[in-house]
Amino acid sequence: MSECLHAGTLILIALPPVAFVIAVIVFYFATAEED
Amino acid sequence: MDIGLLMAFLVYLIVLIGVGIITYRMMHTHDDYYLAGRRLNPWVTALSAEASSESGWLLLGLPGQAFSMGVGAFWVAFGCLAGTFFNWTAVAGRLRKITGFFRAITIPDYLESRFDDRSHTLRVVAALLIGVFMTSYVAAQLVASGKALSVTFGIDYVPAVLVGSAVILFYTMMGGFFAVAWTDVVQAVMMIIGLVVIPVVGTIKLGGPGAVVARLAECAGDTSGFMSMRVGREGIALATFIIGMLGIGLGYPGQPHVLVRFMAIKRPSLIRKGALIGIIWAAIALYGAVLVGLLARGILSGDVGDPERVLPLMAMELLPSWIAGIMIAAAMAAIMSTADSQLLVASSSFVQDFYHKTFGRKPSQSTLVLLSRLVTLGIGVLGMVIALRQDPENPVGVVFWLVLYAWGGLASAFGPVIVLSLYWKRVTRAGALAGMLSGAATVIVWESIPVLKEFLYVLIPGVVVSSIAVIVVSLLTTPPPGPALTGDAAAGDAKAAGVDAGQ
Numbered sequence: 001m002s003e004c005l006h007a008g009t010l011i012l013i014a015l016p017p018v019a020f021v022i023a024v025i026v027f028y029f030a031t032a033e034e035d
Numbered sequence: 036m037d038i039g040l041l042m043a044f045l046v047y048l049i050v051l052i053g054v055g056i057i058t059y060r061m062m063h064t065h066d067d068y069y070l071a072g073r074r075l076n077p078w079v080t081a082l083s084a085e086a087s088s089e090s091g092w093l094l095l096g097l098p099g100q101a102f103s104m105g106v107g108a109f110w111v112a113f114g115c116l117a118g119t120f121f122n123w124t125a126v127a128g129r130l131r132k133i134t135g136f137f138r139a140i141t142i143p144d145y146l147e148s149r150f151d152d153r154s155h156t157l158r159v160v161a162a163l164l165i166g167v168f169m170t171s172y173v174a175a176q177l178v179a180s181g182k183a184l185s186v187t188f189g190i191d192y193v194p195a196v197l198v199g200s201a202v203i204l205f206y207t208m209m210g211g212f213f214a215v216a217w218t219d220v221v222q223a224v225m226m227i228i229g230l231v232v233i234p235v236v237g238t239i240k241l242g243g244p245g246a247v248v249a250r251l252a253e254c255a256g257d258t259s260g261f262m263s264m265r266v267g268r269e270g271i272a273l274a275t276f277i278i279g280m281l282g283i284g285l286g287y288p289g290q291p292h293v294l295v296r297f298m299a300i301k302r303p304s305l306i307r308k309g310a311l312i313g314i315i316w317a318a319i320a321l322y323g324a325v326l327v328g329l330l331a332r333g334i335l336s337g338d339v340g341d342p343e344r345v346l347p348l349m350a351m352e353l354l355p356s357w358i359a360g361i362m363i364a365a366a367m368a369a370i371m372s373t374a375d376s377q378l379l380v381a382s383s384s385f386v387q388d389f390y391h392k393t394f395g396r397k398p399s400q401s402t403l404v405l406l407s408r409l410v411t412l413g414i415g416v417l418g419m420v421i422a423l424r425q426d427p428e429n430p431v432g433v434v435f436w437l438v439l440y441a442w443g444g445l446a447s448a449f450g451p452v453i454v455l456s457l458y459w460k461r462v463t464r465a466g467a468l469a470g471m472l473s474g475a476a477t478v479i480v481w482e483s484i485p486v487l488k489e490f491l492y493v494l495i496p497g498v499v500v501s502s503i504a505v506i507v508v509s510l511l512t513t514p515p516p517g518p519a520l521t522g523d524a525a526a527g528d529a530k531a532a533g534v535d536a537g538q
Contacts, residue, residue, distance in 0.1 A: 009106065009264050016113045017318040020120050024314040027124050028307050 041188065043360025047225075047368070051206050054218050058210025065391075065403035068211035069383045070140045070299045075216055077305040081312035083219035083376075084296035085119070085320070086226065088287065090373035091179045093324050094226060094366040098349075099342035101328025105261030108328060110280035112321035118284025119317040123310035126288050127297035129457040131306060134298045141380075142291045142449065143388045145298075149456050150464040151515065155393045157464060160471055162388035164448050165291050169381035170414055172441045176374035177203075177422035180367055187347060187363050196422050199367070204415040207375045208408045212299065215375045222368030227316060229365035230323030233346065236353045237330035250333040261332075279492035286442050286494055289450030292376040295383075378418070382411040440478055440493075447474030447497025455505050466509030474501030 066072050075083070101108035130145075137148035143161035150157060180203075181196030188195075206214045241247045252262055260267025268276055287293065300306060324346075331345040334352060339345060350362035386407045390396055398406070452470040456462050477500040481493045 006263075009262075012264055013106065013109050016116055017322060020116050020314055021318055024120065024124070024310050028311050031128075031307050032304075 037356045037360075039356035040360035040363070043357045044187075044364050044367075047361070047364040048202050050221060051202055051218050051371070054221070055206030055209035055214050058206075058213035058217060061213045062211050062404070064400045065387070065407065066140055067213065068404050068407045069379065069387060070295065071212040071216055073135065073299055074301050075296075075299045076301060077308035078312060079216050079220055080296055080300040080305070081309040082223035082316065083216040083372075084122075084293050084309070085313050085316045086219040086223035086369070086372035087296065087376035088119075088290060088293040088373075089226070089317075089320065089369060091176065091183075091366065091370035093320060094229065094346050094369045095179070095183075095343045097321070097324040098328035098331065098346045099344075101325040102331050102339070102342045102345045103328075104266060105255065105263070105332075106325075106329065107260065107264055107266035107276075107280075108325045109264065109322075110277055111283055112325050114281035114284035115287075115321055116284070116314070116317055117281070118287035120314055121284075122287040122293070122297075123306070123313050126294070126454060126457065127300075127309065128303055128306040130294060130297050130453070131300055131303045133457065135303065139298070140295075141383045141387050142294060142453070143384060144392070146452070146456070146467060147392070150462075150467055152464050157467060157471075158388050159393060160468065161449070162384040162393075164445070164471065164475055165384040166381055168441045168445050169292070169377045169384070170418060171421070173374050173377045173381065173414065173418040174421035175441075176370050176377070177418050178425050180370045180374070181422060183347070183363070183367055183370065186344065193423060196419065199371070200415060200419040200422070203371050203375050203378070204412060204419075207378050207415070208411050211404075211407065212295075212379060215372075215379055216296070216299070218375065219372045222365075222372040223316065225361065225365035225368045227320055227323075229346070229350070229362045230320050230327065232358075233349050233353060233362065234323050234326035234330060237327070237334055237349065240353060241330070241333055247330065247333065251329060254332045275491050278495060282492050282495045282498075283442075285450065285498050286446030287450075288454050289446035289448065289498075290442075291445065291449065292373070292380045294453065295380060296376075374418075378411055378415055381414050382407055385410050385414075440482060443482075443492070443494040443497055444475055444478045446494050447478050447501050448472075450474075450498055451502040451505050455502070459509075461509055461514055462505060463509045463512045463515060465512040466505045466507075469508040470501045470505035473504040474498070477501070 062068055064072065097108065097111065100111065133149065134140075134145050137145065139145040139148050141162075142165070143158040146152070146161055147155065147158040152158065177196055177200050180199035181192050184190065184195035184199055185192045206218060210217075238244060238247055241250050255261035265273055266276065297306065297309075300309060327346050327349055328342075331339070331349050335345065335348055339348060346366055347359075347363050350359040353359075354362060386403065390406065391398075391403065448471045451474065452462075452467045455470075456467065474497050478493050478497045481487050481496050487493075487496075
């Protein structure tokens with residue numbers, strides 16, 4: 001049996017790091033600078 | 036023994052000892068020893084938090100899992116990334132603000148102040164849990180470092196444990212938190228370089244990304260689900276597998292050796308920058324570690340033996356010996372950066388939480404620093420003795436039994452209490468105590484029943500039971516008098532009182 005990586009699997013793998021990095025950039029700009 | 040490999044490794048050890056000597060001069064008080072006087076910059080905080088939380092598991096365990104399981108190992112990476120994100124965005128800032136306000140330097144310190152617990156019960160229970168879990172955890176890291184050194188350089192296990200332990204103990208005793216945080220930076224940089232260089236060189240060797248996929252499919256052969264995120268499972272088995280893998284990420288808010296890093300940043304506002312650095316580091320490192328394991332399937336030929344050796348084997352296969360030496364030092368760095376942080380947290384639970392606060396001793400700062408050094412040495416030696424009693428050929432011993440509980444146990448005992456206490460004013464002292472005890476107890480009971488253990492990773496029931504206990508017991512007991520301090524309230528009250536919560 002020779003399986004190949006499906007396009008859906010590749011998207012599933014690539015999505016979380018992209019999503020979390022975008023989310024932390026949003027967090028960086030959206031939060032106030034004051035202490 | 037390869038001279039290039041040995042030289043690269045020795046340079047690394049000398050750098051660590053140098054950091055110990057330099058930071059020795061930076062430290063004058065007890066606060067400095069355990070929290071670097073709350074003056075870390077966001078880069079040091081971020082890299083130190085990441086290097087401490089990931090341990091040798093990131094460079095040895097996760098590649099091993101990817102090598103055995105296939106692309107399904109990415110589920111663990113997702114869970115860890117989500118946990119890291121939650122810790123930085125939801126826990127770190129508030130924890131820094133409120134602990135700055137209370138002048139708390141340990142997690143038991145924070146719990147006692149937050150719940151105004153004059154009986155010291157919360158402090159004693161929390162310190163005991165930390166002391167027991169962390170000492171065993173340190174011992175296990177020393178076993179791992181001994182094994183890594185003996186495999187790489189062909190020396191005996193006993194001298195290998197002694198060398199690794201002596202270096203970690205030297206710089207932790209000398210420089211305290213400063214030394215640990217700065218060596219963590221060196222170690223985090225080495226780890227990320229290793230986890231980028233090895234996958235890149237491996238991909239080039241196999242002929243690019245397209246060729247990697249084809250080669251992996253060919254090598255996976257009959258291995259069920261190697262190339263699928265379903266890892267050959269269906270229905271409930273698939274669901275519990277995914278929940279268990281993602282659930283590892285729930286452990287992050289309960290790790291005292293990581294939380295104290297957030298408490299040590301110079302100003303609460305710097306957490307934003309720390310989050311940016313920490314999460315990008317974690318995304319690259321976690322994905323790099325899985326890729327190392329996957330590529331090893333296509334590159335390493337013959338019987339690899341223990342799958343957890345794939346990263347050192349890949350380094351030796353793909354890189355010149357002196358660079359491979361640096362990569363193997365990076366694996367040791369991952370072990371050391373966790374062991375040193377745990378050593379310090381365990382030491383603080385004895386000196387700060389028992390001697391200084393519970394028994395109310397008021398020695399001078401220099402006496403406290405000396406005592407902290409001696410306790411660090413004592414715990415390190417205890418960890419080393421436990422490590423030396425392990426049979427390196429048969430690692431299933433008492434230490435590994437305890438390590439199995441350490442991440443899940445700390446996560447269940449402290450995670451829900453810490454998070455709820457930062458956000459919900461209604462949490463009571465009894466609720467916090469119930470959460471810590473029920474979380475730790477659930478982990479012990481669940482792990483000792485094989486059917487339950489196989490069904491779901493212990494951390495999930497531990498965190499669920501602890502959260503319910505905190506909420507229910509808090510609602511059943513008398514609310515704290517006046518407005519309890521949460522992160523925002525602490526900052527507000529501090530300003531109103533003219534106190535700088537950032538210091």
